[in-house]
Amino acid sequence: MSNQNQISNAPLILGIIGGILGLPAAICSGACAAGFSSLTDNATQQTSDEALKVFLWIGLLAAFIGLISAFLYKKQPKFWGAMMVLAGILSGITLVTFNFLSFIVCILFLIGGVISLTQNKPSL
Amino acid sequence: MLRFIEIGNNQFIPAYNLFVGFGIAMAMLLLQYQRLFLIKSETEKHTIHLSLLIAILLGFIGAYIFDAFSQNITLSFDNMNGIGLTFLGGLISGLIVFVICLKMSSLPLLPILNLMTLPFCIAHFFGRIGCFMAGCCFGKPTNFLFGVIFPNKSIPHYHYQELIKIHPTQLYESVFILCLVLFITKFKVKNQFYIYLLTYSLFRCMVEFIRADDRGTIFNQDIISPSQIMSLLTATLVILIILTNKILQKQKHKWQQKITN
Numbered sequence: 001m002s003n004q005n006q007i008s009n010a011p012l013i014l015g016i017i018g019g020i021l022g023l024p025a026a027i028c029s030g031a032c033a034a035g036f037s038s039l040t041d042n043a044t045q046q047t048s049d050e051a052l053k054v055f056l057w058i059g060l061l062a063a064f065i066g067l068i069s070a071f072l073y074k075k076q077p078k079f080w081g082a083m084m085v086l087a088g089i090l091s092g093i094t095l096v097t098f099n100f101l102s103f104i105v106c107i108l109f110l111i112g113g114v115i116s117l118t119q120n121k122p123s124l
Numbered sequence: 125m126l127r128f129i130e131i132g133n134n135q136f137i138p139a140y141n142l143f144v145g146f147g148i149a150m151a152m153l154l155l156q157y158q159r160l161f162l163i164k165s166e167t168e169k170h171t172i173h174l175s176l177l178i179a180i181l182l183g184f185i186g187a188y189i190f191d192a193f194s195q196n197i198t199l200s201f202d203n204m205n206g207i208g209l210t211f212l213g214g215l216i217s218g219l220i221v222f223v224i225c226l227k228m229s230s231l232p233l234l235p236i237l238n239l240m241t242l243p244f245c246i247a248h249f250f251g252r253i254g255c256f257m258a259g260c261c262f263g264k265p266t267n268f269l270f271g272v273i274f275p276n277k278s279i280p281h282y283h284y285q286e287l288i289k290i291h292p293t294q295l296y297e298s299v300f301i302l303c304l305v306l307f308i309t310k311f312k313v314k315n316q317f318y319i320y321l322l323t324y325s326l327f328r329c330m331v332e333f334i335r336a337d338d339r340g341t342i343f344n345q346d347i348i349s350p351s352q353i354m355s356l357l358t359a360t361l362v363i364l365i366i367l368t369n370k371i372l373q374k375q376k377h378k379w380q381q382k383i384t385n
Contacts, residue, residue, distance in 0.1 A: 009153055012153065013152075013153060016148050020145030020148065021138075021141050024141050067181075071173045072170070072174065072177070074166075074170065100135035101136075104137070
């Protein structure tokens with residue numbers, strides 16, 4: 001049995017669920033950001049649209065990176081673990097929109113990333 | 125049925141995404157413990173993971189494009205909200221991408237597809253439960269014993285404008301997939317992938333007759349839905365591949381006998 005089997009499967013589960021949930025989280029973040037932006041003084045349609053795009057793309061990027069990390073971490077646990085932590089941080093940025101779904105995604109990626117970072121690369 | 129799962133004060137998790145994510149996660153977890161996957165080298169495992177990742181991502185895009193095509197919606201950023209996902213479109217496009225990735229990596233095709241069948245059935249099962257929760261892919265009205273009334277503000281309610289008992293076509297598919305999993309594991313079926321593709325195509329073709337959501341149109345007719353055409357083509361292709369393989373095996377056997385004689 002290969003050494004790779006000693007690597008935890010937790011980042012796989014957490015990363016996939018976080019990645020799939022990250023898609024609606026990104027949409028929610030964008031919508032919330034646009035909503036908050038429209039409440040500020042001197043708010044315009046353009047500023048709301050820009051706020052929506054920024055948070056939407058940050059959320060999507062986080063989901064994308066987290067999902068890729070989940071599939072590829074077993075060969076390079078440290079690198080992809082760090083990427084999953086990065087995805088968690090990006091999801092954390094969207095928390096300023098008070099989006100609870102982003103919070104769940106952030107936690108999933110951070111836990112998965114930390115577990116992956118503590119794994120050892122399988123020896124050949 | 126329960127489109128959003130409430131987890132706090134005005135905080136929700138979309139049930140469809142949760143179930144799809146859970147399904148893919150369980151499928152990948154099952155794959156890690158498959159005996160034939162465990163004995164593969166780390167490079168092969170990594171290649172299979174990478175191929176799966178690419179296939180899943182491009183499969184979602186394929187599902188999106190197929191839905192746009194069958195609904196006659198032009199693909200553009202403005203129309204994105206009006207386009208959904210079609211499972212068969214995703215399955216076929218994801219499968220094509222997966223096969224291309226395996227071929228490029230010089231990995232054996234059929235053994236790996238057979239290895240992926242059970243995990244894929246698990247993902248499919250949970251995906252359809254997700255559809256049931258979201259209320260999409262709903263059926264026609266019925267008084268059948270297993271008919272289901274979807275709640276207010278659900279997709280079927282918006283479609284029918286009343287609380288009416290309808291076929292839970294999503295659950296029919298889930299039960300079918302579950303029975304297929306039990307059949308494959310109990311009878312230790314050899315060519316699992318062919319069995320899955322053939323039986324699911326035929327089953328999907330039958331279920332389409334009791335589906336009531338907008339099926340789209342193809343070739344300017346609405347007798348057979350685009351998914352039925354895809355299902356029939358898939359089933360035909362699988363039968364042709366099986367027959368071709370059998371003929372080629374017989375020819376090979378005859379040649380080998382001639383050589384030994």
